[in-house]
Structure formats: C-alpha cells, structure tokens
Amino acid sequence: MSILLSKESRVLVQGLTGREGSFHAEQMKAYGTNLVAGVSPGKGGSTQLGIPIFDTVVDARRETGADVSGIFVPAPFAADAIMEAAAAGIGLIVCITEGIPLYDMVRARAFVAAAGVKLIGPNCPGLVTAGQAKVGIIPNHINREGSVGIVSRSGTLTYEVIQGLSQAGVGQTTSVGIGGDPILGLSFTEVLRLFKDDPATRAVVMIGEIGGSDEEAAADEVISPGLGKPVIGFISGRTAPPGKRMGHAGAIISGSTGTAASKLKALTQAGAQVCDTIEEVVAAAAAAVGQPSSAVHR
Amino acid sequence: MSILLSKESRVLVQGLTGREGSFHAEQMKAYGTNLVAGVSPGKGGSTQLGIPIFDTVVDARRETGADVSGIFVPAPFAADAIMEAAAAGIGLIVCITEGIPLYDMVRARAFVAAAGVKLIGPNCPGLVTAGQAKVGIIPNHINREGSVGIVSRSGTLTYEVIQGLSQAGVGQTTSVGIGGDPILGLSFTEVLRLFKDDPATRAVVMIGEIGGSDEEAAADEVISPGLGKPVIGFISGRTAPPGKRMGHAGAIISGSTGTAASKLKALTQAGAQVCDTIEEVVAAAAAAVGQPSSAVHR
C-alpha cells in the first residue's frame, strides 16, 4: 500500500524531450515507474526512451490511458502544461518546474481546483512510493521500502530525511515533496489525510518551514483530531530573518502566523512530536515504527 | 400551481430607484407581487414605494430573504448586476435590460451557469404568474388566471398571445418571455421542462423566431420525447431576410439551422401543433384546453 502513486500508475511526462525531462524520465523508468507516454508539442509520433511521444496530453491520455503526469517544462510554459493535464482528465499532476510566475500559478491553481484534480508542486521534488514508482527528481538510490510516510515543503531536506531513515534501516511508504512555492497544489492537510487512510503507513514525518500557515492548518484540521499514527514534525527557518516582507499588505494578511514559533506551537499542541534537528527526526521516526535508529553514527 | 414565480416569491428589484425600475416596480407591486427590497448602490438605508433600499444584493438578501431579482439597471452595468445577484445566492434572476454588450453577457452567462442559478433574459419582458406575481414589464391588465403556459422569445408577441387568450376567455398559468438576445439565460428546453412538471399547465404556447437553434433543440430534447400536454408552436420571421450575417464565420457555425423552415420542420416533426398566425395560436390553445375560442372576432 501507499498513497497517490503505485506500480499500477500510468505515468506520462510533459516536456520529456527536454534536457531535464529526458534525464529524469530515464531515472523514473530505471526506478520501475510505469512510464507510458511523453508529450512535446510538434514531436508527436516520435519515440524517446522507447516511449511514444504525443503532441497533446489529450492525445497521450486517449492512446495510453495515462493517469499521472510529471511536468518538466520551462517556467514560462509550466502553468499552461498543468492546465492542459487537468483539462485532459489526468488525475494526479506533479509539477517539478521552479520559478513559475505567481499570477500564472494562482490561475492554474484555480483551474486545477475547478477540475477536481490533484496537483503536487510546483517547485517540488515530486514523490516516490518506495520500491514501486517515482515521479520527479528524488534520487532513486536513497529510498527504501517500509512504513514511514514523509511529507515535506523542502526538497533537499526531504532527501536528507529519506536518506537518514534508509541508512538507519527504516523504510518509507510514500515520500511526497509538496514544494516550497507560495502557491501550491496539495497541502499538508490533504497529504496527511491520505496517510491517515493508508494502513501501510505507521508513522508520518512532516517537514515544514516558515511562511504561510499550512502547517498551522494541518495541526488544527488533521493532526489534532487524531491521525491514528505518530506524527514527527520539523520546522526549518527558526532563525531566518522575517525575509522579504511584502510591504504592509503582507503583514496585514499574515499577522503573527507563518513564524517558526507559531508553527512549532501549533504542532506541539496538536500532539505531534516536534524535533530540533533532522538527526532527531530520524531517531524519532525509527522509534515510532519500533526500529531503534542505528543512525546519527558517522 | 405555476412555474418559477408565485405569490410566495420574495422579489427584489436592482435599479429600483431608476426611472424604469421605479415605474415597473410600482406596477409589479400593484399586481400583488411580494416586493421585499430594492438595491441601488449608495442609496442603502432609504425607502421607496415603502420598500427598503440596500447598497448591495448581499445586504438585501440577508435582511429580507429575497429569492428572485428583477434587473432594470442600464446596459453597461447590467451584466455586473446579474453576477451580483448570482453571487449573492438569488435563485431566479430576471434581466429586463436590453442592449447588453455580447462579451459582457457571455461572461455573465458563464458566471450564472457556474453558480447554478436560473436567469431569464436579458432583453426580455420577464414573467407573470397570472393572478399571483409579476417580475418584469408585461402589462398587468392583459393576464388572466388559467391553464395555458406561454414561453416566448419575443416581447410584444408575448403580449399579443396573452391578450388574445385572455380576451377569448382562456387564462394562463405562467407566461415567460425568455428574451430575444443572442445570449440568453433559460432556453425553451428548460422552460418547457418546467411546464411539463407543472400539473396546473394543460397546454403550452411556444413563440419562437429565426436565429440560433434553441427551437430545434427544444423540439428534439423535450417536445419529441413527449411533454404530456399539447404544444402550440409559432415562429416569426419566415420572410425576414438572412439579416446581418456574421461574415463567413456565422455561416460556418449555423449552417442551415436557425431558419424559419428548419424550426417549423423540427417542431412539426416533434409533434407540436404549428400555427401560421397569432389568431390561429389563440384558437388552437383555446381548443387544447377545451375552451372553444370566441376570439378572432372584430
């Protein structure tokens, strides 16, 4: 069991013929992902990595039954690619592209919401269901099958946690990088709900960071009512400066939410086990699934 | 019984303080309509015709429970007024205003559809449920309670039919002018479905005209499968010139539909009784409800 992605998922890649797209599609295929199609307008009819390329997502879906799309197209075209996938009836869209303009993304986000489709990202590493399939750029070799679910806003910190757990002999069900952009698809709340209903997942690691209040929302909406399994929380950016404050307007909107203190407090009060370092996260997750960590070695 | 509007309907008028709005609101009130509010931005807090005026439809609905709105605001602002009513949760919107720009109207139409709200018009005379309530500009004195439902794209032809029937001693349930604009709210199909389910309506008069293919659609979708009561059809514009053809594009889109011949054929084939003149329509409707017309006198 797992969430969102499995060996049966039929995956297409938008932008497969590009440099990033072709490299990562190859990695995805090497991991065992059921890669069925690529989409590159104007290259329909060709093949790459032994996979048929289509001009449009509609064509690709009709011909191959693809139900998941990984998006690797450049930022100026990525929001359009997301909407193309949503309009074509793709059920799960994973957008790796970073640097999408915010107004493009608020529009794409509204489009996807109206279509009732799941979006992960953008500016995210994607997701891996350990031992089954991968959509995105999480390094193949760090994953290990097991019972910890991971959901994270940070890419490289996700890798750190996965690697730390795997090295400690603790495997994962699905690791989901939801992305670090201000405008995101799936939130912590939505992913945690999926983990709640996944019997294979016995503990969940949640890596948040400052900004926005999705962590606070998740604490209220899904951790506090009870997930039925341990949640190990971590927030990065405790000592980061207020950063680029968006004038008065940003302060008016966010008030005191969005700070590390606010998030740590919300998670603690909701009953999550909050850790100070990634090493502690690994140890706590190992303990939660009854596998005392041998890590923090080196 | 009746459709869409009854004595219980709580009606507000947008643009009540304007010249047209105040005149027709008074007529509506005189007809017995349960007029509960007016909306005129900036005039909130005042009263007119003994009715409270609000700045916004949201306010009016919250304070008075209005569920039907009649719109009399000038054309440049009418599409906005329609959307305001839809966003505020008004269930039936009747837009009398004529001359709304088409791009404004396609947007308002899409907005209303997304909100799941009923719109009648624009550029329509509105509707009367005889003896109960009126929203719009159909002259009060011509209506008479009875069992014929009327649905029409033409304003003055609607009056002709209502008056003709009433003078012949044949009353109406509800008379609905759906409007003559290219972009409309409720179609013939939708209104006919309502008449189908209304036990008080024993026959329906449908007044179409050239252009578009809503008459053909109604013939296919609701008359042909059987309305359970007689439908008397009439199409005006049989000898009208093709009129303002919208370049090649219009011809490509409409092909041979939209002509009087196409509509007459569709209605006849669907089983409607098609008449040549309004006098014949009146006689046929009278006969259908078992009340031999004394009209076509003078």
Next chain:
Amino acid sequence: MKFLEYQVKERFRAAGIPVPDGRLAKTPDEAALAAGALGPIAVKAQVPVGGRGKAGGIKLAKTAADAKSVAGEILGMTIKGYTVREIWCETAQDITRELYLGLTLDRDARKPVLILSAQGGMEIEEVAETHPETIAKLHPDPWRGPLPFEVRDLIFRAGLGPLQAQLTPLVVKLYGLARTYDALTIEINPLALTQDGGLVAADGKLEIDENAMFRHKDLHGTDESEEDPLEAEARRRRLTYVRLDGSIGVIGNGAGLVMNTLDLVSREGGRAANFLDIGGGAKAEVVHSALELLAGDPHVKGILINIFGGITRGDEVAHGIIDASRDLNLKLPLVVRMTGTREEEGRQLLREAGITPEATATGAARKIVELATGAGR
C-alpha cells in the same frame, strides 16, 4: 459597425498580426506611386461587402503604369450598391496555401467560437458544408479566453501542427483584438502561407457589437459614409432598421412583432420595404422619427404601423401618429393596427383623422397591400 479591409489590417498590424505592406490610394496617380514604392501590387476596392473579387474589384498590377490603369478601372466602380472611392494597394503575395481563421459568437453554445481551417479562401462556407471535418472549432471560456494548450489542440485538430509555433500567438492575438473591439465577427480569410513559410493576413473582416459602442466612442463614424444612407440615418435616430427590397414600409414595436408583420405582409401578397423596430413602449417622438425616415424613402409606396400598447396607452400612440403624419404632410397610404391598452379610444382618434385603423394584424396587412399595390385579393 463594419470596417473596410485597410482599417481592419491597420488594427491587425497594431496587434502584431502580420499583414502585407500597403498604401491607401484615392486616385490612379496615388496607386502608381504605391506600386513604385512597393513593387508588384494587388489593387483592391475598399467596400464593406464580400464578393469584390468576382465583381472585378481586385486586380494585380506589376508596374506603376499597370497600377495607374487598373486603379482607374476600379475607382468609381459600383459594387453591390457601394461606390469605390478608395483602393488599397498592397504588396502582391506569393501564396502557397490559404487557411481560414475566424471568431464569431456561437449563440447555441452561448460562447464565442474560434474557427480554424486548412481549407481557407473564398469557398470556406462550401467547405464547411461539404467537409465539416476540415473545420476545427474552439469555444474558449469567456473569462479565460483561449489558453495556449487549447489553441495548440485546435491547431493539431485542424491538421496544421507544423505551423503550431507561428499560429498559436496569432490565434491568441486575434482573440485579443476581438475582445478589445467587442467584435461580433473577426476573420482572417485567407490567412496566407507564403512561399517563404510565413503567415500573413491577406484579407480581414471586423464587425463590432453595436451594443458595446459606448466603450468605443473614438470609433464612431469610422466608416459610416460607406454605408447605406438610410441605414446610417436610422442608426443616428437610434432606430433598428434593415432595408429590404419591397415597397411597403413597416413600423412596429418589438423585433418579434415586426418580423411577424413582415410575414403577414408577405402572406397577403406584398413585400416589405424594411424592418423597423421602434422598441418596446412606443413613444410619440419615436413614431414621428420612424415615419419621417420611411417617408423619405422613394421605394416606399405605403406604410403599415403595428403597435401593441402595453404600458403606453393606445390614445397616446394614436395622437403621436396623427401629429406626425400631419407634420410630415404624409401623402402615402397609411394603415395602423393598434391593440392593447385603450385600443378603442386610439382607433376612434385615428378614424377621425382619416387614418385607416385595423383591429387585427392580418387585416391591417391585407389593407396596406391593397392600398399600396392596388392589388386586392
């Protein structure tokens, strides 16, 4: 409101849609100058109607001398009632293929529709009839407009995939123009693929929604001088008027009522000279204005007024008609059918003023046909 070809192309160019280089000329000498500057040119009559080519209003000229002589032939021609006063002289194009790209309103879909075909040119309507599969359509969401992926899909469906990179921005720009100008219709036909692989708008149409003119006040009158003078006058009087080819002037309130009146005139063996809708709620001044307009049309041999008195009372309408026909010193046969509020009082007033009142629309139509044509039935 319609525009002439060169006016449409100016707007295409401003929006970034490629058009051939060209110059407007009003004399043969100006055409010669244009050919001198541009090389071989097409000389095109500027009239707001289709079928110019078949009427001899478009000719090629290789040299300045050719241009002068060709321009001399075209200037002053009459095409479907329009005198050619201006010609558009544009670089002759080496066209390898003619596409079609247009936008109009699809009233059944309640949305605008973009239409693209690989089979453009003069015969596009026939193509649409006989080979509908070669016509690709896109109904953009009216709030979002055509999204790039939807446009790509349209292009691939039209079998024009290889032109996708060039065509996509062109479709988006055409839609943008349609929105900017509140276009009922905007067309590029033919959209020409030239020898060098470029796309160019070889001809264009643009018609603006009259209801949206309050947003385009700067455009008022751009091409009014080119229109039917009676239609232009009707527009100035804010009357909904369409010229027809019969002899009976028809005035009524409400489009459906007027159309029905035309039908009745036809049933009685007559032919209407026009469609004239004075709108709901007949007012005396409007009746006056409408009567004046028709009285000035030499084709009109009789006038039929068909009014439903709803809010307005019949006696008031009758007074309006009586005053107007007296002021205008109207000599034409006039039949009035008036019903609704206080119809009897109105009819009595008309009778007293010597104007034939009729109780039924059918009767009124029969009467005016008799009076205007002398042909009773």
Next chain:
Amino acid sequence: MKFLEYQVKERFRAAGIPVPDGRLAKTPDEAALAAGALGPIAVKAQVPVGGRGKAGGIKLAKTAADAKSVAGEILGMTIKGYTVREIWCETAQDITRELYLGLTLDRDARKPVLILSAQGGMEIEEVAETHPETIAKLHPDPWRGPLPFEVRDLIFRAGLGPLQAQLTPLVVKLYGLARTYDALTIEINPLALTQDGGLVAADGKLEIDENAMFRHKDLHGTDESEEDPLEAEARRRRLTYVRLDGSIGVIGNGAGLVMNTLDLVSREGGRAANFLDIGGGAKAEVVHSALELLAGDPHVKGILINIFGGITRGDEVAHGIIDASRDLNLKLPLVVRMTGTREEEGRQLLREAGITPEATATGAARKIVELATGAGR
C-alpha cells in the same frame, strides 16, 4: 524588484490613479525650481525602504528657498544603509483622511487579496492587529479579477460607501497594474482624501515577482543601483541571496536545507552572514560563483557549505569546491558538509585538498562556528 516612490507614481499616473504633481530633483537647486513651479511642496527622499519619515527623509517646504535648504539636508542622508541621491518634490496635499488600499498574495487562500481600510497611514499594521474589523478584504477570482459588484461590496464593508463612485475604478485600476507588472505587492498608503473631496495616492509601493521578469525585460535594472550591492551582484549571478547580520557565510542547495543550516549555526552559537541557495543539483560553476560572492564580503569570517548530493555525485561537487577555493585563493576557514551520492569519495578529496569535511550538518555547524569565531563550546 522594487521601485522607488516616484517610479511607482509614474505608473499610477499612467494607469489613471491620481497622484500629486511632482518633479524629481538631484540637487537643492532643482528642488528650488520645483517649488517655484509647484508652490508649497513635500521633499521626499527616494530610497527603497520604509520609515523615511521617521528618519527625517520627508520635509515640507513652503518656498523655493525652503525647498533648497531642506533638499540640502536630505540629499546625501543615509537611510537604513541607502544614500539619498534623488528627491521627489511634490505639491503638498491638504489631507483630511488617510485610507489604505493594497494588494498582495494570500498564500493560504492561494489567491491575490485586495485590502482596503478607512484607517490608512503609517500605523496600518497596528490597526490590522488591534482593530481587524476595520480592514476589509477581497480575494478576486484570479481569472475574473475583481468584479465591480465585488469591489462595491468591499468598499461598503470598509465603511467607505460615500466614496464608492470614486473608489471603485481606483481599485480596478490598481488590480490592473498588479497584473500588468506581475506585482507581488502594490500599495497606496496613504490613499489621501483631500480637502476638495478628491482621492490621491500620496505614497505608493510596487514590488515585482522576480519569476515573471521574462515578461518585463524592459524593466531590468530600473532601480538596481539603489539596492544592496551584494544582493544586486547575487541577482546578476542568479543566486538566491539574502544579506543577514552575522559573520558566517552559508552556502547550500535548496531553501529548506539552507534555512536549516542557518538554524544549526545559530544553535551552535554563531550567526550567519547570509542566506545563499544555489538551487537543487549543485553544479561546479555555481559553487564557484557563490564562493566568490561570499569571499568578497568583508563581514564574512568563515564559510560553511552544506550540500545534499542527489543527482550530482559527491566527488564532482568536491572537485568544484576545491577548484573554486584554489582559483579564488580563499584564505577564510571553510567547512563542507556533503552527503548523498558518493559522499565518501567526496570527503576524501576534500581532506586531501586541506578542506575540513564533516559528516553531519550539526557537526559542520559546530566546526565553522569554532573556526570563525574562535569560540568553541
């Protein structure tokens, strides 16, 4: 990218948002000329930071002589690290009430948000904290933008009903500007109600989404000279850099990883000199560029590099670091924590090159704090 007040006001004016008349001056004499032309003026330091007023960067001048002397005081001032080189001289306003109107992105709502308050001015943030009911918000649909009826409702909710006719188009125009410029934030604060009942943008802010700069190539560098030079240099190098006030330079890949590294440095008693994210997939040239940037900052007393080798192999990253520090002749203490693919090989290479490798991020943070501050724990 941020704009200076006068640049924002130029854009307001072009969009039809009323602003006071004003002139830019770079010398006291120019300020005197402005006062001569405009009458009593406000002389305002043009720096891309808030709090100018409290810092003495805004002064009133009634006469040309006043203006010259006041301008002499303000020009050359340093406000929050920015030297005042330009002053904006604008007609002094007779303000009866200060409103607030702004737009930013509400990340929780995943939408832009318009904010309107009858209690504008310097204290708007406090007002939002203490009297949230005086702040009215509108989240426009990102496709439709704010519709007139939504804007009216916003205005009535803000208790500004009597200003509705003036305010509605202003809100719509502000949103239009935000879209045109891909604004992360756009503000009019105060939006001043003047003695004569007019509304005028007395001050304005505009910050553009860096990700959308490809749509605004003409705006590149508009105000770059005014920025922190190191941040400007980082932008040119396409590095995500934020200056902080400590002494330990931090380089990492991924925002979360870098933020976490700052946290670890802080836990170990140090303070970071910067946030520097070289992005996912560390490449040798980027590491080189980042090291060079930090090596040029006199506040930096030591550098910590924290890299997760995902796709890129650890030994490649190590080579990049070694080459860069040799090319730059780096004398500062340097600690590298590298994990992921081929981490052992990478560490071996670093050790051989005399660079301290660390296995854990915590250990690396402790080490660099020791080395850079001499303060072990």
